[in-house]
Amino acid sequence: MADTTQDKHSRDQAKKAAASGWIGSALEYYDFFIYAQAAALIFPTIMFDQADPRMGIIGALGTYAVGYVARPIGAVVLGAWGDKYGRKNVLVLCMMLMGISTMLVAFLPTYQQIGFGAPVLLLALRLIQGFAVAGEVSGASSMITESAAFGRRGYFGSFTLQGTQAGQLLAAFIFLPLAHFLSEDAFQSWGWRIPFALSALVVIAGYLIRRNVDETHTNAEEQAHGEVAALPLVTAFKESPGAIFRVFCMALTSVIATTTSVFGAAYATSKSYGIGFTADVYLWIPILSNILAVILTPLLGNLSDRIGRRPMIVIPTILAGLMSYAYLWAISQHNVGLAIVFSLVMWGCLFQGYQATFPSFFPELFPAHTRVSGMAFGQNMGTVVASLMSVVFPLVAPPGSTNVVLIVGSLTFGICLIASAAAYFSPETFRMRLEDLGAPGAKPVPEVEYNALRAASIAAAKKS
Template identity: 65%
Template sequence: MDRTIVTAPNRAQQSKIAAASGWIGSALEYYDFLIYATAASLVFPQLFFPSGNPTVAIIASLATFGVGYVARPLGAMVLGRVGDRHGRKTVLIFCMFLMGISTMGVGLLPTYQQVGIWAPVLLVILRLVQGFAVAGELSGASSMILEHAPFGRRGYFTSFTIQGSQAGQLLAFGVFLPLAHFMRKDQFASWGWRIPFLFSVVVIIVGYIIRRQVRETPTFAQERAHGQVPGSPVAEVLRQNWGDVLRVVCMALTAVVVFLATVFGT
């Protein structure tokens, strides 16, 4: 009884910290995601691909944006499995740093005029790293918040991950588009476009400060204490809940509408 009295306020505090952690992680993820999408539409065709055929250059640039999705299934299986078996906190911190460092790496890349074919090759590699890291962020953060949240308020707390993704999109456009509009074109093409990518270091620092305060979820701690952590979580989910997985996949296809507006529209 005494233990319940002591830990109840602490659990409520952890619910709020977990929600804040999920919010900042999602904001970082979608900030990085959208600045890449915007740059792939506006500046990457001129910087990282041969300038002889502008149509081919923009198609190739948008293809590098799509490459990130190739790495997502692999990232989801690897990072999801590690999170389910060894805890989500470490995986989420790893995802945040991996995503942030790869984004800053894009901001430091040499152009096609400087290193030739290595410019798009390095761009694709960093984009694959981004896709791998993103796969573990949103679902892992949602799971962590869900397992920390009090019963009856799980929907409310888990919604912070989606709120963070929307904030990240607004932040991306709020940083990238004013720079593109107010800077001289030659300055923006030379170094101005790099600023939004390098700015992600600020989000990493803030996110780490918040995320390190989150403890492992009570659900996972109980499973580990009783030796009940499943050996193959992915296989267990597909075996027991394949119908729910299929429904989630179909619902996720609506994201096509978002990217038509934010990427191809731009």
């Protein structure tokens, strides 16, 4: 059995694909999350009219959300590109678009310099960022799923999301010393531009990394036999509408990240909410949470290969939604220590059950010829809705509101219940063969055979 497995998925290719997914995701999400930090901490004061502080917050967080609004367009275009022309090609394209658009943010003028043109230019670059990132996770996840050995897809797939956590860490580690050592005036005027300018390195590194990755055997076989769909997303809606809907609902789990790192940052640091956390202190919350996530993600991905994909999403998502009340309450009490602890539990631990599992679970719900498109559209649409909460939260719980914890916590928990239900009613896929993934009526292999194949894969990996 081990020989059959290795015929389709060599150990070297699995490791190479996982490394590419990790590095590419880290670089992509470094770009994406330095914008998230700037949207919460910098842009409200320099890119929008300060006559109305509330609109500054809503505007900055709104341009953050717009990046997610562009994702469905990117999912359609880049998903089709990945299904028709290969996983590697779409990943190179995503990297180039993301790196260039992020680098240009460093050179934007402020509202005080050109007025309304500043948020317009910021919005345009954010749209390109959102378009580009739409194809990253689905392309990388599909590549790793098609390269990893039977019974090891969860483990290898988790490195895609571990890379996103590492990218967030890198973003925070660059922002932290700048916010701490520079004066407030220097940080507001030019210090915040440095992390964006460094994205020039992303363009170079991303091109070199992605160009050296081999295309997967699965996609190559689809190309060779002419089995590529002319309109992959249309085909996905015809063949797998339920899978797209369930992926959409499960992707709503990303509201945990929105509540923690976007609204939570604005709530804690914005003067209009009156909490008063300093920017450099608050940046330690995502840093510590992501350090823990980097450690846990491959362990949880490996666990999904043992107990299944569904329980790794259902239970942690419900618990993370409940923890949102505690996290926001700690901020409202001006308690930095408790906010950090609750963030570690909510984001650093529980949310990682979803993060570690979906890179293998979502591609497993679709056949190869629509895999990138189906996952990209469902996952990005769900993430769009979750990210739009960054605008909804300050509207329904504005500065001066006495019910911020209850309102935002309840919305977060309700969305998490929807995501958990979608995972519960999804088919279990962790024991299905690669060639059967996404096929109607496909059955998992017997447990004894699965255990033997998985044991052989682990043993072979240890020898390499």
